[in-house]
Amino acid sequence: MIEFIQQLVNGLSLGAIYALIALGYTMVYGIIKLINFAHGDVMMVGAYVGFFSITLFGTNILAAMLLAMLFCAIFGVIIEKVAYRPLRNSTRIAALITAIGVSLFLEYITIFILGPAQKVFPSSAFPITEYHIAGISILNKNIFVFISAVVLMLILQYIIKWTKTGKAMRAVSLDMEAAVLMGISVDKTISITFAIGSALAAAAGVMVGVYYNTINPLMGIIPGLKAFVAAVLGGIGIIPGAMVGGFVMGLLETMVSGYGNSLYRDAVAFGVLILILLIKPTGLFGKNTGEKV
Amino acid sequence: MHEKKKTWLTFLFEVIVLAVLFTIVQYAITVGLINQSYHINITSMCINIILAVSLNLINGFTGQLSLGHAGFMAVGAYASVIMTNNLGMPFIVGILAGCLAAGIAGFLIGVPTLRLKGDYLAIATLGFGEIIRVVLQNIDYVGGPAGMVGITRLTSWPWLYASTIVTILVIVNLINSSYGRAIISVREDEIASELMGINTTSYKVLAFVVGAMFAGLAGVLYAHFFYIIKPETFGFLKSFDIVVMVVLGGLGSTTGAVIAAIFITFLTFALQKYAAVRMIIYSLILIIVMIYRPQGVMGSKELTRKTFARIWGGKK
């Protein structure tokens, strides 16, 4: 039983990280239906900004995170302007290829400038405290990541449901042309979406840095992929869905490693994912609207 | 009568052109005009053409976004190497086994997943591609993560050339057949074609299986040229590479897929000398081409006999 609870803690912490990345993914997707494969790499850029902010300017972790979020928000807007906007009216797959291009570009320009070797995130930035309760070990960073994911999700949900910007976002997502006719600036709305999405990725990046102590230029690929899977799992474009998808993904991987065979972790995780999709093709939270003829 | 003769002559002319191209390259290889480096790149080029053309059938003509093509390549490669290397069968058995195994894998994966749409299908195929890789990584009989080494090189230029031509011919003829029109109708409007009495699922599966079989063929040729296969080679990044070729060439244009495969292979080769910046240049070219030519180089156009006839006529 103790082991099970420990695995639950492990799974929720890992899931929180996936959820954090998935939030930004799903948000961008929800508005412009673009699978932004560069999202994981924006996370990597955020992690590096956080890293340099701590090591070069000696800021604390919160300032580093804010700086990374600010930097990536601007960065995300630029990426959208340069690489995605010209393709807004083309096929979605063309935009997908551009996203792959942007992803490769970010990875290799970082390697070119900083080298491919990992950088060690200063552990002094976030002192670790261990809590051992009845044989279960919980670290303050687990709690930190978990709470951040939940809080950010709530804020995001609030923005989208209750603010004017959020309404504009939903309008653009629902029908871009109608939104224009209603006097909504689509360009501005999409820019804001990218700003928020990229800022979330940056926050996730800094957290991954804190959590795992190392960052490297290719760190975004695998978590990015898994977060994308999590977003699809929850029903892509749905904010709480991304959150739940992230946690499901984290728990799934943990349970496979913990009670099954760790060698087949990724295979089983993907297998379960496919099963869920087959039973519920639009994801856990997706509404099956049916197609109009 | 006259028309028929003309068609026949055109056909003969094309056969001669293909045969001459084959002979020239074969001669150049035998005499040593083509050095090793070019030989390798011509091989990669043909393999990439097969991969791009076959994926184009799924992604371009059928309109089903698949991100797991490298997985089928892996199945084909492994199945054939087990036949040739471990069981000592001739190459042709390996080729057939590879295609068959990949086709079966395509069927098994296609039947359940092709009910999914758009990005959900994409993620499911991506997932299956990864599952294939992880499973191969954990089977000791096929070498686990180290893969299979010491494969005899059986992929010669004749095999390569024939495979490429056969792939293109089969897929082009499939597209131009009534099956092909059904497949394209699925892409254009699934609901409408269903109402017209087309069993959309079975056509999707058909395209998927054929595409997978040729991916398997590419895997066979790859394995028997590069001496070594390992699961890592066939990860999702490889699948992305193939998707890039298809989109760059133009979704739904076989000509485009061929051109893009050649272009990407030579680009990779030409950038070898710039080790430090090759991936940066590559990614920039990708972005720039997509921004200025989002429908790909060829769009959905094809170079056909008619095109050539027009160019010919234009010159006069």
Place this chain on the structure above:
Amino acid sequence: MKGKGNKFFVILVALLLMISLVAGCGGGTSEENPATDAEKIAVGINVELSGGVASYGSNARDGAVLAIEEINAAGGVLGMQLEPIVRDCKSTADEAMSVSAALAGENIVAQIGPLTSGDVQGSTPVMMENKIPLIAPAATAANVTVDDKTGETKAYIFRVCFIDPFQGTLMAQYAADELGAQNAAIYADTSSDYAKGLAEYFKKTFVEKGGTIIAEEGFVKDDRDFNATLTKIRSKNPDFIYVPGYYQEVAPLIKQARELGITAPIGGGDGWDSPDMVSVAGGDALNNAFFTNHYSSQDTDPKIVAFVEAFKAKYDKEPDAFAALGYDSVQLLVQGIKDANAADSVKIAEALAKITDFEGITGKMSIDEQHNPVKAGVIIEFKDGEQVVRTRIQP
């Protein structure tokens, strides 16, 4: 419609121009610096600079380039300067082969790299065909230098690293004899044949010594979260945990193990060798952790100290095992060129096969019949972040 067609042709022409430009530039550079220059010896460095193992490849390249610069500064070899030609094999076997073929066309006398066994296997046929020696810095699979089927040694393939059996066996002996472990858990990087090889031989020897393996688990490259499997291992309470793999994964793994309250000794191989181990995992977590290696980078041997200093001065970072092995690969090649007394690849290969007692920074080595280096191994223990050499084992 017509305008569209025109636009398409313009773009097609532009693309073709771009290819020819790139290809043309490429041709230009190689003509400007002809590798056949009589005063220069071209050395191909075919390593992973992009793709999955880019960090291994670039560290090895840094080590190799440093060695070449030092040699050139000291007057070169046989009065000639070495000229490194660095190429990226994208962490794939096919690209490794393609790059090797291109390098062969540039008249290299030898090739350093690639790093992983798989990529070396890709490159091997081309090197064999062109009769150019390949020195692998870190390819540990037994069949890299020996043909599986015929059992013959591949005449042009050499390496400077240990092969898998040596390290796995060494650590099993140490765990059973010195640490008194009765049972052990193996938690290996299953995406790497290196780690799998180590695990295999560890298991074999450990069982032979009467121990039991109570858990066999795996992680894959780029994993950062090991809590689930560690929790499982914790519940089995092993006396010893063997974690063969590379430091990028092992450092966070050990840290997480200690955070979960696992106090058992943890062991591994030379993939652990990096200053990042201490900075990521922390000195406390690393206590009671052991690994087998060629040498200790904290050794006081003047040669090693000089290497570490020079590396730090040039690259502003500490060398890891890959850098040291890349460096030694070049040094071994230079020894080969000197012994052959000619910059001729066939003669160099013959000379390389006969090298004995070569003083590398990763140890004194002799090349055996199977082109493997025979060199001493050490078992290093971490003590509050410092490396302490426990035992030296002569082969």
